[in-house]
């Protein structure tokens with residue numbers, strides 16, 4: 001079994017030491033293995049995004065143990081985290097977060113740039129990725145010239161840039177209509193099935209969650225339920 | 234990475250054109266001011282150096298006048314009170330500085346007049362002349378400005394008042410002898426001055442370097458009418474002069490032999506001549522060298538440069554603060570971008586590098602615009618003061634480095650702040 005993510009008693013507190021002290025995450029135990037497509041559901045404020053930010057190495061837990069690919073994250077310096085993010089994590093955000101004034105292809109090149117790939121290779125790789133998400137014909141477009149669904153497809157290409165160990169998608173269809181959502185979900189399935197990608201999807205849609213292999217339910221920073229989805233092998 | 238950063242910098246500058254331009258204005262003004270003054274200063278210095286080689290570095294003017302502190306209320310000075318160098322003083326001086334003095338030049342001016350050929354048509358062929366009495370030493374002292382190009386100078390110092398020899402300029406030869414200097418030698422010309430006509434024999438032709446210099450001629454006077462000096466023997470001129478004090482010597486020129494330290498010689502000369510005067514003399518002797526004159530212009534120029542550079546520096550400082558301000562604004566506006574970049578794996582130094590690059594690009598763009606404007610302004614200024622322009626490459630290099638430095642210096646703080654942003658806070662930031 002190929003364990004990518006290992007969380008043990010992860011706690012994340014906010015407003016530490018004040019009367020508003022808040023346990024956004026309250027003792028999370030979680031293992032994710034290679035090739036899994038997991039979804040996380042839960043009420044607003046239950047801690048889904050916080051969990052994803054910790055898994056994505058954007059922030060450190062207040063306590064608990066986190067190993068990514070067998071490496072203890074606590075021992076890593078900030079720039080080591082940045083390097084691990086660029087190579088092992090692909091983010092897909094609800095608000096796309098494409099960098100303005102940069103064409104689609106330049107956006108896809110950004111993680112490659114930070115991973116130190118030379119220009120010619122970057123362009124080549126970015127074109128392949130945009131082709132994969134069906135955006136090659138619009139690769140010279142600026143973000144504000146693209147629709148929401150198109151932006152999200154570019155963002156997915158960008159998340160795939162360095163062939164990361166895990167793709168983290170935080171409500172990727174939250175701002176899209178159902179037809180476009182379907183297209184994005186199909187793209188995730190394609191990545192999962194054809195390329196064996198490990199995916200972690202946060203969603204408010206029970207229907208979309210059912211499509212994945214494993215569904216985690218979060219309440220008040222605790223995983224209260226885990227069940228198999230329709231996609232389980 | 235650098236290429237990408239430069240590309241992003243230009244894109245974000247292009248997205249906020251007006252704001253970027255206003256920010257660059259301080260730098261543009263600062264650099265333009267410094268480049269302008271340096272261009273003008275450089276041109277004046279070069280011109281001075283040129284003048285120095287034309288006028289000769291080894292000549293000096295010696296003159297005597299009342300001491301500044303002398304009690305002398307009368308406006309007009311009676312004849313016997315006019316300060317003058319006596320023959321005795323001159324002889325002593327020449328003997329004392331035998332090793333330093335190359336030649337002594339004494340001159341006396343007569344009124345302006347007109348030179349014609351004895352049998353010529355005055356309406357067609359003439360030259361406007363100023364008649365100047367000179368000793369042979371004159372031609373040695375002025376060999377740089379008025380070199381003899383044909384014939385000879387006056388033969389000896391003792392040329393008396395009845396010697397009607399003259400040395401004319403190439404300009405006069407052009408007017409009266411179709412420019413043929415050889416043909417002019419030995420010819421007689423009529424010179425009318427003080428309502429007197431006198432016939433002179435041409436013994437030499439000198440080159441009038443000054444009147445051929447650009448910008449010296451009055452454009453309203455036609456080329457043919459430009460006044461040119463005719464040199465006649467000193468004693469002859471004195472005898473023709475209406476001024477009873479024509480022969481008194483208030484000033485004269487000296488040229489130093491090659492290898493003499495002109496500056497220290499001029500001080501020695503001054504103190505020696507002063508020592509020949511009685512101690513309580515109300516006269517004062519001054520020795521003025523070309524070097525001194527050039528030195529003075531250089532000093533004035535230096536002060537001016539300093540003042541303008543100070544203004545430029547203030548403008549640059551203000552400009553730098555402007556860059557810092559706009560970078561802070563830009564970084565706040567682009568918080569989400571910074572968060573995204575961090576999520577995509579940007580290390581701190583990449584973020585810092587990106588925004589420093591942006592600040593540097595902004596300030597060197599301002600610097601380049603300022604340089605162009607400065608060179609243009611320098612060109613206009615040089616045109617106004619009628620001087621050939623020499624662009625100071627050094628100043629361009631310096632201002633480039635300066636604007637680069639401003640970008641780095643004032644860009645560092647905001648860029649560093651951006652690099653230290655927490656990725657989560659940055660991603661959650663609502664713009």
Ligand SMILES: Nc1ncnc2c1ncn2[C@@H]1O[C@H](COP(=O)(O)OP(=O)(O)OP(=O)(O)O)[C@@H](O)[C@H]1O
Nearest residue numbers: 014015024042043044045046047048049050051657
């Ligand atoms: N940076 C932060 N500073 C302070 N409190 C935070 C921060 N991030 C999250 N929280 C708090 O932690 C709790 C969990 O937030 P989180 O964003 O993880 O919820 P979520 O499950 O993603 O909600 P949603 O479905 O609305 O996105 C919330 O109460 C939130 O207010």
Ligand SMILES: [Mg+2]
Nearest residue numbers: 048049050170
């Ligand atoms: Mg959330």
